[in-house]
Amino acid sequence: MRRSRIYGTVGLVWLVLTLAAIAHGTRLALVVAPTEATMGNVQRIFYYHVPTSMLSLLFPYVNFIASVFYLGWRRRDPMRALTADAVAIAAAEVTVVFSSLSLLTGMLWGRAAWGIWWTWDARLTSMLLLWLLYVSYLMLRKLSATGQTQTLAAVLSVFAAIDVPIVFMSIRWWRTQHPAPVFFGGEDSGIDPSMMPAFGWNVLGWAMWGVFLLVFRYALERRRQEREQEAALKSIEGSLEMAQ
């Protein structure tokens, strides 16, 4: 009880700091950052689009690592495997949330900047594929009726993770419609120093929010697992009583 109260307090402090960082980042993005010369105000979508896109490429790795641990532990140490599985499902859901927002904000920007909502460009297509893979992962977990759902999902997660470096490298390997990389893209990449505070605060704020969601969702999954174990225990006890 005392431990859960400490976790609750830490979570609340983390949430307050996160919301403060996001509020500050949003104010910098909308009010303080200069208007971009060629695109105008619609470029301000960048301050939300890039952090959400970066995070949608980071959380799949959490899912991947947790799935590998699940596969390794599922026979040797089932209790630890359950912990890894809870991390994996939490990371997959957070990935779907961030990648959905990356696609949505990108489309809103594309319509205003290019005049089209969508194009089958290398970055957009590989990102859509990433989104579909993690939606499939969640659907598999929700709808599969076999006793091997967690193992099948963990194997799918290993394959899904292969798409992440492809999404990241797509704008480096193929020069199609999507703008060139803003960071780590060579000599011509980068943004004006006056835009950096707005960008940096939004990366920090949304990363903290992502961690908050991941931990909160993980805790929920552990609570569900605990309840399933209770139900299983009760059913065994019931069967034993009937046998006697």
Next chain:
Amino acid sequence: MRLSWIFGSSMEAHHLLAAYVAVWLIQGGYAGWIAWQWVRAGKELQADLSLNTGEDEEF
């Protein structure tokens, strides 16, 4: 710089506002869903535990 332009009638203003609002709504909606499930799962777990220990039983 004033914020009033964001509520203007141009496409860029509409799309910028839509992008920011969509992010808040989807992120907030997901966090709200987790919180709701958390409370529900907690109540169910509590009910199961009290049933197992016989706390609620009157006889």
